[in-house]
Amino acid sequence: MRVSIWIAAAMVLAAVSLEAQAKALTANQQSVCHWGSDIAAGAQASKLSGVSLYGARKKLQVRKFPRPWMRMTALGITEQTYNSASRLKPAAVKQTYYEQCVRHELARR
Template sequence: MRNVWMTLTSFALVSVAVAAEGKELPANDRYVCSWGAGTAARAQELKLSGVSLYAARQKLQTYKFTKGWMRMMAMGITEQTYDSPSRAKPATVRQSFYDDCVRFKLARK
């Protein structure tokens, strides 16, 4: 009987681990993370090239955004990027932002 319980318990643990690992992001969440990562990378490029936060905000005002929430989100991402003391390359910022966003979205589910 003890062996049966141990076997059932191990199968249950394996199935929970597989279910937790198998989560996949919906396309909309992947798009949001990818768009945000690109925005953060562009903001880091501007920051490293010496463009002021004010000028970066003005540049954002000229962009055409496809969704209503994008402008304010881009402003927030840009401000956070400028507030950070990081001097990392834009590609590193892009990857870091994307990885953190995906991790956050998966943890929320």
């Protein structure tokens, strides 16, 4: 019981720390991380529901993106997600992608 309390406390502290780090990013950087995490979660949901990589790529090809770089990036994120052996739920993939994106952006500084 005590171990689970410590684990929960550590997770809360990690979330608060990540939130503070995310605020150090520009609004554009935060937006890109959120967008990428949404793409990764959608790809994971498609993968878990049995949609082929070909089918997921076709959906992205017809989707309208506001920026020219977004289509190729979305295709890359989708392919990486499909190549992963992960069976995590889409929400967990979304959270993990966002956390790693924030860390990456902060490390670039």
